[in-house]
Amino acid sequence: MSQSIDVVIPVHSAARPLSRALASVLSQKAELTALGVELRTTVVCHNIAVEEMQASIAEALATDDAVTWLPCHDGGTSPAGPRNAALAASTATFLSFLDSDDHLEPGSLAAWWRTARDNDAAAVIAPLRKPEGDILRTPRIRPSMPAVLDPVRDGLAYRSLPFGLLRRHALTNCGFGYAEDIPIGEDLETTLKLWFRGGRIAYPYGAPAYCQTDDAGTDRVTSTLRPLADEFQWLDAMVQSPWLRQAPLRERRTIALKLMRIHGIGALLRRGTGDGPDEVGVWSPSEQAAWLQISRSLRDMAGGELPALSRKDAQLCREAAKADSTEELRAAVVRHSGAGRVGELLTDNPLAVVSRDSVLRHYVLEVLRTRKGVFALR
Incomplete structure (x- = not known):
C-alpha cells in the first residue's frame, strides 16, 4: 500500500x-x-x-x-x-x-x-x-x-x-x-x-x-498545582525559539494573547478561587515575582503590548503583579469575576475592541460559526 x-x-x-x-x-x-x-x-x-x-x-x-x-x-x-x-x-x-x-x-x-x-x-x-x-x-x-x-x-x-x-x-x-x-x-x-x-x-x-x-x-x-515557575517552564524555551522570534508581529501577538488568556489568566484563577485557608505556597512574593516575569515575557513576545486583552483580564494581570499574598490575589479574582459584560467585551486598548482577536469579535463569529455548522457532525 x-x-x-x-x-x-x-x-x-x-x-x-x-x-x-x-x-x-x-x-x-x-x-x-x-x-x-x-x-x-x-x-x-x-x-x-x-x-x-x-x-x-x-x-x-x-x-x-x-x-x-x-x-x-x-x-x-x-x-x-x-x-x-x-x-x-x-x-x-x-x-x-x-x-x-x-x-x-x-x-x-x-x-x-x-x-x-x-x-x-x-x-x-x-x-x-x-x-x-x-x-x-x-x-x-x-x-x-x-x-x-x-x-x-x-x-x-x-x-x-x-x-x-x-x-x-x-x-x-x-x-x-x-x-x-x-x-x-x-x-x-x-x-x-x-x-x-x-x-x-x-x-x-x-x-x-x-x-x-x-x-x-x-x-x-497536569492535575497538580505547581509553583508558577515550574508550570511555565515551557515559556522560557518558547520565547527563545528562533522560529517564533523571527515570526511576523501579527503571529507573535495572536500566540501571546492566547497564552495569556488561557494559560496566564487560567493559572491566576486556579490560585485565587480556593475556599479554604491561605495554603502555603499558593501565592507569595516569589509567586508574584514569577508572574511579573511571565507577564513581561508574553508582552515582549507581542511587541510590548496585548491591546485586544479584555479589560477584566488586563486588570487581573496588573493586580496579580502587585499581590504579595493569597488573600490579595483572591480579592483580585473576585473583582475579575464581578467585572460583568463590559469588562469582558471591552478591550484594554479601546481601539482594539473590534480587532480580530477581541472578545467581542469572537462572540459575533461564534454565532456565525453555529449558524454555518462549523463544528457540527454528520
Missing part, C-alpha cells in the same frame, strides 16, 4: 482503559485497507513491561499483527519521552497520537485521511469531542469554513493539542518534537510550530471525532 497511518498510544499503567483505545483504532482497519491505506498501531509501554500491558487486555488485541509494542524506559513521568520514541521509530506516512484513556469514533481515520489527501495537508486537526459530549469549538475557524486554515485568521493558536492526522515528513521538516526536560506543557511550543510552520493545515468538517474522557484517574501529571 502506498499510504500508511500509525496511531501512537503511550501507556504507563495497566489500569488505563487501553483495550477501548486499541479497539477503536483496529476496528477501522478494513475501511482503511479498502482505501489503500495500511493501518499500524504503536503501543508505547512507558516504564512498564510490555508483557504486563499485553496481559491486561484481550489476547486478540495484544496479538493483532497491526500492533507494535514499543518499550520506553526513561524513568520519567512526562509523556514526551514515549511520544518522541514513537516519532523516531515510525516510518508511516501519517501519525496520529491517542491518549490511552481516550478513543476514536468509527470512521474517523478514513475521514481525516481523505481531508489530508484532498488538501495535500501537512496536518488535519481532529474534531475533539469533550467528555460532556459536545465538540470543542477550537480552532477559531472562520464561518466561511476554508479548506486550508490560516494560522492567524483561523485561530490555530487556540488548539494546543496535536490530535488528528500528522504527515510524518512535515513533522521532520519543521523539527516537531516534544520537550522532555519540563514537567508540563511539553507539547505547547512544538504544536504551535507545526500549525504556523508545518505547511497546509486542514479541518475535516463533519468528520467523526477524537473522544476525550474523564478516565485518566488521579495520576495525570
Whole structure:
C-alpha cells in the first residue's frame, strides 16, 4: 500500500482503559485497507513491561499483527519521552497520537485521511469531542469554513493539542518534537510550530471525532498545582525559539494573547478561587515575582503590548503583579469575576475592541460559526 497511518498510544499503567483505545483504532482497519491505506498501531509501554500491558487486555488485541509494542524506559513521568520514541521509530506516512484513556469514533481515520489527501495537508486537526459530549469549538475557524486554515485568521493558536492526522515528513521538516526536560506543557511550543510552520493545515468538517474522557484517574501529571515557575517552564524555551522570534508581529501577538488568556489568566484563577485557608505556597512574593516575569515575557513576545486583552483580564494581570499574598490575589479574582459584560467585551486598548482577536469579535463569529455548522457532525 502506498499510504500508511500509525496511531501512537503511550501507556504507563495497566489500569488505563487501553483495550477501548486499541479497539477503536483496529476496528477501522478494513475501511482503511479498502482505501489503500495500511493501518499500524504503536503501543508505547512507558516504564512498564510490555508483557504486563499485553496481559491486561484481550489476547486478540495484544496479538493483532497491526500492533507494535514499543518499550520506553526513561524513568520519567512526562509523556514526551514515549511520544518522541514513537516519532523516531515510525516510518508511516501519517501519525496520529491517542491518549490511552481516550478513543476514536468509527470512521474517523478514513475521514481525516481523505481531508489530508484532498488538501495535500501537512496536518488535519481532529474534531475533539469533550467528555460532556459536545465538540470543542477550537480552532477559531472562520464561518466561511476554508479548506486550508490560516494560522492567524483561523485561530490555530487556540488548539494546543496535536490530535488528528500528522504527515510524518512535515513533522521532520519543521523539527516537531516534544520537550522532555519540563514537567508540563511539553507539547505547547512544538504544536504551535507545526500549525504556523508545518505547511497546509486542514479541518475535516463533519468528520467523526477524537473522544476525550474523564478516565485518566488521579495520576495525570497536569492535575497538580505547581509553583508558577515550574508550570511555565515551557515559556522560557518558547520565547527563545528562533522560529517564533523571527515570526511576523501579527503571529507573535495572536500566540501571546492566547497564552495569556488561557494559560496566564487560567493559572491566576486556579490560585485565587480556593475556599479554604491561605495554603502555603499558593501565592507569595516569589509567586508574584514569577508572574511579573511571565507577564513581561508574553508582552515582549507581542511587541510590548496585548491591546485586544479584555479589560477584566488586563486588570487581573496588573493586580496579580502587585499581590504579595493569597488573600490579595483572591480579592483580585473576585473583582475579575464581578467585572460583568463590559469588562469582558471591552478591550484594554479601546481601539482594539473590534480587532480580530477581541472578545467581542469572537462572540459575533461564534454565532456565525453555529449558524454555518462549523463544528457540527454528520
